[in-house]
Amino acid sequence: MMMNLLPHPLTPDMLLVDVITEHPGAIDRLTGLNPAFAGLLDQPRRHAMAGQIRLGEAARVAGVSFEALCRVLQGELPTSEIAHLPGTDRPVPMERKTVGDWFVQAERLSAPHLDVRPLLASGxxxxxxxxxxxxxxxAGGFMVVDAPFDPAPLRRVLAGKGFTSQGRQVGPTHWRICWRREDPTEAGSVTDEPMPRHGPEPWNAADGTHLDVRGLQPPEPLTRVLDLIDRGEIDRxxxxxxxxxxxxxxxxGERGWSCLSVEHLQGEVRIELARDA
Structure with a gap:
């Protein structure tokens, strides 16, 4: 049995850098989950965003549940056993292209596009x-970034600069994020005016079923989503x-569903979910 190396309880909102500062050996354990952690967290070349990564976000980078991440950080679970945990090998959602799709618009407008994966790989x-x-x-323009994981801290920083973002996973270690700089002169800009709270009951719109769990106390948001999915009546x-x-x-993942996209708006995180084909 491996000894627990972290004396304090871990929470999703805790900063990852605080954990590794107290226990530098945790970097090696994290790198066993995703090699990108080595470059992000190595002290001599620590990245600007590294200090803002929360443990919940680190679990997404690692591709494991928060519970599994905590067990690895605490030295209770060897990384070699991660692949055998339920839900680890979730299907990768396919990139969708729809009318009005930001990614399609960005491509049509030849928006600036940066692939940071080679940069991160080289340190x-x-x-x-x-x-x-x-x-x-x-204002109203787009930019696109390819990264080896969903860069949640970067999305938060740019949200504060007037950008709204959509993210899609297009491969096991490949996320594509599209940012749009909101135009303050546009009426009804989602950055200045997110969707009004609708209440905790699901409703149907032209684009499918919606559920608003803002303002609910944990674990009610989680249970409401799972209860709705478990009824088997919807696919999106x-x-x-x-x-x-x-x-x-x-x-x-355990229920055969995937996250297709995540939008970070001011006052709202909008998430598109779908049953796997």
Whole structure:
């Protein structure tokens, strides 16, 4: 049996850097889950965004449940056993293209596009390049970034600069994020005016079933989503949440559902879920 190396309880909102500062050996354990952690967290070349990664977000980078991440960090679970945990090998959602799709619009407009995967693999910090690129995006314009994981801290930083983002996983270690700089002159801009709270009961719209769990106390948001999915009556769901539901993702995989996209708006995280084909 491996000894618990972390004396304090771990929570999804806890900063990852606080854990590894107290226990540097945790970096090696994290790297066993995803090699990207080595470059992100190595002290001599620590990236600008590394200090803002929360444990719940680190679990998504690692592709494991929050519980499994905690067990690895605490030295209770060897990384070699992760592949045998239920829900670890979730299907990768396919990239969709629909009318009005941001990704299609960005491609049509030849929006700036940066692939940070080679930079991260070589130990470089792409933060300044992303910020430089964002400064050249006009109101209503787009930019696209390819990364080896969903860069949640970067999405939060850019949300504070007037950007709304959509993210899609297009491969096991490949996320594509599309940002749009909101135009303050546009009426009804989602950045300035997120969707009004609808209440905790699901409703149907032209684009399918929606569920608004904002303002509910845990674990009610989680149970409401799972109860709705477990009825077996819907194949797609748009979830309106206060934050990214890190505990929900592994449970979706166990039920044959996937997260197709995540939009970070001001005052709302909008998540597209679908039953796997």
């Amino acid at each position: 470089q910090d792409p933060f300044s390049q992303v910020m430089s690129m964002s400064a050249r995006v006009p 769901l748009t979830l309106h949440h206060d934050r990214e539901p890190v505990f929900l993702y592994p449970m979706l």
